[in-house]
Amino acid sequence: MKDILVIEGGQPLYGNVHISGAKNAGLVLIAASIMAEGETILDNVPRICDVEVMVQILNEMGVKAFWNEDDSLSIIPPATTVKTQTPYELAKKLRASNLFLGALLGRQGEAIVSLPGGCDIGSRPMDLHLKGAQALGADIDIEHGYIYARALQMHGSRVYLDFPSVGATENIMMMAVKTPGLSIIENAAKEPEIVDLANFLNSMGGKIRGAGTDLIKIEGVPVLNACRYTIIPDRIEAGTYMIAAAITGGEVLVENVIPTHLHPIVAKLQETGATVQETEQGLLVKGGQRILPADIKTLPYPGFPTDMQSQMMALLSLAEGTSVIVENVFENRFQIVDELKRMGAKIKLEGHSAIVEGTPSLYGARVKATDLRAGAALVLSALAARGETTIEEAIHIFRGYEDIETKLKSLGAKIK
Incomplete structure (x- = not known):
C-alpha cells in the first residue's frame, strides 16, 4: 500500500468534488x-x-x-x-x-x-x-x-x-x-x-x-x-474539502451532501471569512480575501465535531489573529500540533486547549500523519504551504478518504 503523499502547495483549488458515503x-x-x-x-x-x-x-x-x-x-x-x-x-x-x-x-x-x-x-x-x-x-x-x-x-x-x-x-x-x-x-x-x-x-x-x-x-x-x-454522505469528508477551498483561497462546489449535517462546520467557516452558499447541487465554498480567527469547542452532535478539529486547526494556523480550540471529546487529538509546527505553525498547548496564533504562511516540510484526521489536516496545510510537503504514514488518510489523490487533482492540486 502506498504510504507517502507528496504535495506541492500554493495552488488555489477550483471545481466540483463528489462526496462519498459516510x-x-x-x-x-x-x-x-x-x-x-x-x-x-x-x-x-x-x-x-x-x-x-x-x-x-x-x-x-x-x-x-x-x-x-x-x-x-x-x-x-x-x-x-x-x-x-x-x-x-x-x-x-x-x-x-x-x-x-x-x-x-x-x-x-x-x-x-x-x-x-x-x-x-x-x-x-x-x-x-x-x-x-x-x-x-x-x-x-x-x-x-x-x-x-x-x-x-x-x-x-x-x-x-x-x-x-x-x-x-x-x-x-x-x-x-x-x-x-x-x-x-x-x-x-x-x-x-x-x-x-x-x-x-x-x-x-x-x-x-x-x-x-x-x-x-x-x-x-x-x-x-x-x-x-x-448510506448517507460523509459530513467529515465534505467538511475537509470545504476547508480545502477556504485554506487555498479557491472555490469548490461540494456535491452529494446533506446541508443540515454540516451546519456547525458552515458556521465556523463563515466566521473565518469564507462564504458558503447552498445550491441545488450542494454547497459552494469560496475562500475569503483573508482568514479570520475563530474559537472552537468540540462537542457531541449537534456541536462542532471532534473529527473536524484538526482540519480547522490547519486553517486557523493561517488566520490573522489568535484562535482558541478546546477539545472536549478525545484527549490525544492534539498530536497534530508538533507536525504543524514543522510547517511553521505557531500553536501552544494548555491542557485541553490549543492557542493558535495565526502566521502569514506555512512552509513545506517532511511530516507524519499520526491519525486519520491529523493526516487530513496535514494535507490541507500542505495545499496552502509554500513549497513541497511530504506526508509519511499516509495509510491513516486512506483509511477514511476515498480517492483523495484523484479528487484533489481534479480540483487542481499538485499531489502524488
Whole structure:
C-alpha cells in the first residue's frame, strides 16, 4: 500500500468534488447487515481501507461479502450461524470492529469480540457498551484481550449513558432491535450516523423511534429481513474539502451532501471569512480575501465535531489573529500540533486547549500523519504551504478518504 503523499502547495483549488458515503455510517451498517435474513445490498459505500477490513472480517466469520459491478456491497449471512468470534489481527486494525458485539448478540445471542484498535486519539473505553449489554441480559467477561458476551435471558431494558457515546448507542440499538420487549436508551448520541442506522434497521423491519434525539425507544422484533439501502454522505469528508477551498483561497462546489449535517462546520467557516452558499447541487465554498480567527469547542452532535478539529486547526494556523480550540471529546487529538509546527505553525498547548496564533504562511516540510484526521489536516496545510510537503504514514488518510489523490487533482492540486 502506498504510504507517502507528496504535495506541492500554493495552488488555489477550483471545481466540483463528489462526496462519498459516510465512513462511520457504512461501518456500522456493514456490521448490522449480519442480523438480516437474505442478501443485504448497500449503496454509496466508500471504498476505503477501513471498509475493506470490515469486509475481510465478515468473510472470516463465514458471511459472504463482495463488491458488485455497480460498486454496491452485497452481504449474505449463512442461513444457520456465523462465527461468533472476530479475528484478532483484523479487528485490532479498526475501532469499528467493536460494533460486532451488538450485531452478534442481536443475531445469535453470543459474541467474542477482540478489544478494538484504530486511531490513537485517546481513551475510548468499552464500559458503556458493556453496561448496555448487561442491562439487556448479557453476561460479560473480559479475558486475554477479548470480550466474551453471552445472552442468558435477553429482555428489553432502560439504559442511561453517562456520555452520549456513538458506538455504545449503536451497539445497544443492534442488540435491542431483536431483544423481546421495549428498550429505551437515555442520553443517546444524536449523530446523523445514528439516524442512518435506525432508518436501516427499520427498513429491515425493526421498530425504532427517536433516533436523532437523546431518547431512543426500541421495540424488539423476532426477524429482520434484508433490504437495499443507500448510506448517507460523509459530513467529515465534505467538511475537509470545504476547508480545502477556504485554506487555498479557491472555490469548490461540494456535491452529494446533506446541508443540515454540516451546519456547525458552515458556521465556523463563515466566521473565518469564507462564504458558503447552498445550491441545488450542494454547497459552494469560496475562500475569503483573508482568514479570520475563530474559537472552537468540540462537542457531541449537534456541536462542532471532534473529527473536524484538526482540519480547522490547519486553517486557523493561517488566520490573522489568535484562535482558541478546546477539545472536549478525545484527549490525544492534539498530536497534530508538533507536525504543524514543522510547517511553521505557531500553536501552544494548555491542557485541553490549543492557542493558535495565526502566521502569514506555512512552509513545506517532511511530516507524519499520526491519525486519520491529523493526516487530513496535514494535507490541507500542505495545499496552502509554500513549497513541497511530504506526508509519511499516509495509510491513516486512506483509511477514511476515498480517492483523495484523484479528487484533489481534479480540483487542481499538485499531489502524488
